[in-house]
Amino acid sequence: VNEPEVQATTNRRSFVASAVLAIAGLTTFTGAWLVYIVRYIVGPRLTSAQSTALINEQNQALEAGIRLNNLRLERIQKPEIEIASLDDLSTDQAKLATDYFLQPVLVYKTADDKPVARSAVCTHLGCTVQTDFVDGKIFCPCHASYFDANTGQALSGPATVALAEEPLIIKGDKVYLVRPTEPIKIGPAQNAMEPV
Amino acid sequence: MPAEEAGWKPALPGLFKEKEVPTHRFTWAYYLGGLTLIALKLQFITGILLLLYYKPTTIEAYQSVQFITRTVPGGDLIRSVHAWSANAVVFMVFVHFASVFVLRAYRRPREWTWVSGAVSMLLLLALSFSGYLLPWNTLSVYATKVGTEIMQASTLFLPGMLAGIGGSMASLLLGGATVGQETLTRFFALHVAILPAILVGIVLVHLLLIQLHGMSVPLSETKTYTERGRPAEKFIPTFVVKDFAMWILFAAAITILAKILPYEYFLPYTLARAYDPLLPAPDGIRPEWYFFFVYYPLEIFPRAVVIIGTIVLTLAFIFAPWLLNRVPALWGKQSDESPVPTYIALAAIIIIITLTIFGAPIVTAVRGGH
Numbered sequence: 001v002n003e004p005e006v007q008a009t010t011n012r013r014s015f016v017a018s019a020v021l022a023i024a025g026l027t028t029f030t031g032a033w034l035v036y037i038v039r040y041i042v043g044p045r046l047t048s049a050q051s052t053a054l055i056n057e058q059n060q061a062l063e064a065g066i067r068l069n070n071l072r073l074e075r076i077q078k079p080e081i082e083i084a085s086l087d088d089l090s091t092d093q094a095k096l097a098t099d100y101f102l103q104p105v106l107v108y109k110t111a112d113d114k115p116v117a118r119s120a121v122c123t124h125l126g127c128t129v130q131t132d133f134v135d136g137k138i139f140c141p142c143h144a145s146y147f148d149a150n151t152g153q154a155l156s157g158p159a160t161v162a163l164a165e166e167p168l169i170i171k172g173d174k175v176y177l178v179r180p181t182e183p184i185k186i187g188p189a190q191n192a193m194e195p196v
Numbered sequence: 197m198p199a200e201e202a203g204w205k206p207a208l209p210g211l212f213k214e215k216e217v218p219t220h221r222f223t224w225a226y227y228l229g230g231l232t233l234i235a236l237k238l239q240f241i242t243g244i245l246l247l248l249y250y251k252p253t254t255i256e257a258y259q260s261v262q263f264i265t266r267t268v269p270g271g272d273l274i275r276s277v278h279a280w281s282a283n284a285v286v287f288m289v290f291v292h293f294a295s296v297f298v299l300r301a302y303r304r305p306r307e308w309t310w311v312s313g314a315v316s317m318l319l320l321l322a323l324s325f326s327g328y329l330l331p332w333n334t335l336s337v338y339a340t341k342v343g344t345e346i347m348q349a350s351t352l353f354l355p356g357m358l359a360g361i362g363g364s365m366a367s368l369l370l371g372g373a374t375v376g377q378e379t380l381t382r383f384f385a386l387h388v389a390i391l392p393a394i395l396v397g398i399v400l401v402h403l404l405l406i407q408l409h410g411m412s413v414p415l416s417e418t419k420t421y422t423e424r425g426r427p428a429e430k431f432i433p434t435f436v437v438k439d440f441a442m443w444i445l446f447a448a449a450i451t452i453l454a455k456i457l458p459y460e461y462f463l464p465y466t467l468a469r470a471y472d473p474l475l476p477a478p479d480g481i482r483p484e485w486y487f488f489f490v491y492y493p494l495e496i497f498p499r500a501v502v503i504i505g506t507i508v509l510t511l512a513f514i515f516a517p518w519l520l521n522r523v524p525a526l527w528g529k530q531s532d533e534s535p536v537p538t539y540i541a542l543a544a545i546i547i548i549i550t551l552t553i554f555g556a557p558i559v560t561a562v563r564g565g566h
Binding site: 142 | 245256262263268269270348441479
């Protein structure tokens with residue numbers, strides 16, 4: 001018989017507790033947040049050291065952007081690009097360069113000491129493969145695909161398509177990437193890519 | 197007024213005055229949607245604040261985010277809350293859905309409330325995918341590459357011209373052949389304008405429908421609830437004040453968590469540093485945890501199976517209220533009495549939790565070496 005009354009009291013008590021918590025909490029919480037937000041909107045007052053560091057960082061970023069643009073320009077204008085000296089190439093570690101598709105490319109020597117350029121874009125999902133070979137195999141860290149360094153064939157892991165070889169020539173002791181005359185299948189793309 | 201039988205009612209202001217919230221064993225479930233909403237509101241507030249300093253160019257994006265984190269007063273907190281709260285929205289949406297599913301709040305007349313919720317959830321996942329790219333760090337760019345490659349490859353098993361649909365969709369999203377400035381601009385537009393605008397519209401419909409229908413009493417409680425004389429509390433002020441108290445506690449918890457544990461602490465430097473197109477991909481590229489339950493099956497099963505499965509299950513998820521009303525009929529039972537929806541709900545919850553927590557070891561065990 002008493003039950004509804006007991007419940008009403010409990011409800012009232014929990015209601016008052018909630019109301020007090022809500023009001024007190026709301027005041028402190030929004031107060032603290034408002035202070036944060038106003039300070040955030042007003043923004044920082046930079047010391048000269050901070051401004052210097054910031055501008056330097058900005059310049060670095062801009063320079064990186066310019067470098068990337070120049071890579072693009074160079075690939076549009078030149079039919080071949082010097083990427084390494086023959087002496088720099090090894091059989092267990094590749095040099096990473098940028099190819100005519102503006103994609104990363106590995107340059108290294110195969111087991112028979114022949115220089116080779118091979119796309120570094122994994123044919124599984126497009127990650128860049130690592131430059132350090134694992135037991136003579138090219139390794140993609142994203143999903144553990146292995147490729148034969150000599151042929152580019154996919155050996156194990158989710159990738160099934162080989163890493164494409166890209167054309168290069170040797171002049172003296174220098175290695176040059178050559179603009180491909182035909183589109184090449186780079187990475188997981190189903191259609192071959194055109195050079196820039 | 198028994199809210200359960202209310203059905204459609206006109207005149208909102210009057211409705212608010214009259215509205216009552218049933219009290220029973222599962223009343224706590226009524227707060228889960230509200231908690232999703234407060235996390236979403238935190239996203240809008242912190243997101244707008246981040247817009248004051250963020251620069252959506254490949255050259256400046258990373259640095260502008262670093263500037264917010266390191267130099268702007270309170271910027272580290274704003275950004276960390278945005279990251280934590282993004283996780284909170286998705287987490288709460290999962291919990292909210294699980295409770296609505298198990299307590300069967302999707303039944304007539306609330307089918308469209310469920311549909312609007314399901315579409316909101318898909319929009320939230322799209323929002324988090326697009327927002328992930330904006331800091332332009334190594335992880336975010338590679339995760340976007342992997343995500344769009346999956347999209348590109350998703351239709352390759354289809355015959356003829358249909359095979360190219362995924363590729364066309366991916367290049368539409370990327371704005372080019374690979375992830376670049378065009379992609380960043382498009383993802384930025386999606387993340388700060390297009391998707392939020394659609395989401396707000398759908399969430400408003402969701403909230404309107406909830407007000408029109410009143411709160412659903414769980415099937416298992418209906419009998420006791422009626423026997424106890426349909427106990428209820430007033431929506432205004434009782435429920436609203438309690439709801440508000442929960443919101444403050446939740447928002448405070450996220451704020452404190454964000455303050456003491458910046459989200460980026462979980463990222464190794466190789467993933468958190470600025471994206472450099474000329475560097476190889478580091479170890480550990482994978483999507484956020486809430487994509488694991490789609491991502492890990494992709495690693496194990498044939499792609500066609502996973503893609504078709506995902507499309508079918510997504511459609512089934514959106515239109516679940518109607519499907520679940522039919523399924524029990526196959527067993528010759530009244531849909532309300534059938535335990536089948538509960539089994540389906542529990543199975544889905546178990547599968548999602550297992551893949552989210554144990555996805556990586558499962559893939560390693562199945563495939564050997566990950």
